[in-house]
Amino acid sequence: MAEIPGPELLDVAIVGGGPVGMFLGILLARQGLSFRILEQRAGSSPHSRAIGIHPPALAALAQAGVGAALDAEGVHIRDGVARSRGRLVQGLSFADASPASPHILTLQQARTEAILEARLRELAPGALLRGVHVQSMHDAGTHVELAASPAAGDPDGATCRARLVVGADGGHSTIRRELGIATTGRDYPDTYLMGDFPDTGSDGATAVLYLEPGGIVESFPLPDGLRRWVVHTDSLLEGASARELAALIRRRTGTSVDAAANSMLSAFGVRSRMAVRMVQGRAVLVGDAAHQVSPIGGQGMNLGWLDAAALAPVIGSALRGRPTGLLLERFEKTRMSAARRASWQAGLNMALGRPLPASCLEVRNATLARVLHSTWLRNAVARRFTMQPVGRARQ
Known part of the structure; x- marks a missing residue:
């Protein structure tokens, strides 16, 4: 088999080139x-399911040199309101709750990934390899060997050798499977339909939750004059049209959106x-490979970034020969608790x-x-x- 281009023995192999894997790469660089x-997708994804960047993650991203770019492109949500039946x-003020971190940032995931990739290529040209599907791994004691599927023009496939491996490869993680690490959890009955439409309302940069008898409707401002709508549905509406989503929004909230101008549509369940x-051993899981949570609340991508921010200094210490047993134990304990x-x-x-x-609903709302x-x-x-510590905000 051919060898992944680069040093004979890498310090770290990161499996998964989504937002979490790229962020960790920036920190290692x-x-x-x-x-x-090693990312199996041949190109960047145009889909933007995750949009929210919470203050702790934004602070970590700023340390990596991408916070200003994200901040400049995203919408700053300082307030949220809950409404019901008109x-x-x-209302909640994120600015009042935490003056030092006064907003949630919303930005389409595709743009977030593009900003991360640009920073990664600036610091480590050639580090991101696309179209590489890792099939198996072997912990050889002193290092880890990864076997990847054949790349274009390489009928023999490829291998990668690294002192450590990080699985940032999502909920169906190959690395987790190869390690034989079990998972616990459940599938929820909740299903949702979401889509992006031009924002023609008067809510500005406010997030709105509509607590309605038929189920919640969530509304978040996005860049470029868009607003994301997320509607709780009775069943998974795969194949639903933008017109059907617009009808649900109008029926529950009284708000009209332009179905013809819809720019993203997705139905999803929750696990x-x-x-x-x-x-x-020599492997660590981060992000969805370690923990999948419901996308309602927008915490998943942020959790992965905070995993990476906590892990990067531990990796640095380990590769420089410093004792890291207690550091890894603390990392695992704190991140699993989070x-x-x-x-x-x-x-x-x-x-x-x-x-x-x-x-x-009336009783609960009251x-x-x-x-x-x-x-x-x-x-x-x-x-x-x-995703900030609960307590009195520091001025």
């Missing part, structure tokens, strides 16, 4: 480590999966959005309004939704 990112339930460990917290929050978000009889009348509780909820 800044440490001067040798690495390759009436205000309660939660947690690997029983993130570290094994994933469990995010999964719990996502479950709560979904429960809040399920259909309810109008009478029960209870929410009373609870969130407290400034401290309102700010605590806002901080929880933005």
Whole structure:
């Protein structure tokens, strides 16, 4: 088999070149480590399912030199409101809850990935290899060997040898499978239909949750005058049209969107999966390979970035021969705890959005309004939704 271009023995092989894998590559390049990112997609994806960047992740991305570019292109959401049957339930101010980190950033995932890739190519030209499908791995004790599927013009396939391997290859992780790491979790009954339409409303840069008897409708501003709509559905509406989504939005919220101008449409179900460990031998799992959480709340991509930010210095220490046993143990413990917290929050978000009889909805909404009348509780909820520690904000 041919050898992946590069040093005879890499410091790190990253399997998966999505936003998490590329971010980790940037962090390793800044440490001067040798690495390759092996991505099975031949080109970048045009799809933009993930859009939200929460303050902790934005701070980590800033340290990697991409925060300013993301900040300049994204929409700054400083406020959110919940409405029901045409009436205000309660509002949240992310700026009041955390003056030092006053907003959530929304940006289409395709643009986020493009910014990350540009930074990666600036720091480590040639490190990202596309069209490479890793099929198996072998821990040889002193290093790890990866076998990849044949590339164009290479009938014998390719191998990659690295001192460490990181699986950033998503929910169906090959690396997790090769390590034999089990997962726990469940498939939820909740299904959603989402799409992007021109924003013709008056909500500006405010996120809106419509708590309706038929199920929640979420609305988030995006760059280029767009707004993303996410609707809870009774079943998975694969093959649904933009016109059908527009009809659901109008029926539940009274808002009209232009179906003919729809630019993204996707139906999805929800699953939660947690690997029983993130570290094994010379391999580490990050992102969805380690923990899949519901996309409701927009935490998954952020969790992966924070995994990478926590892992990069540990990798640097390990490759420089420093003792890292306790560091890896702490990394795994803290990141799995963060994933469990995010999964719990996502479950709560979904429960809040399920259909309810109008009478029960009124009682629940009134209870929410009373609870969130407290400034401290309102700010605590806002901080929880933005993946920040709950407590009094520091000025």
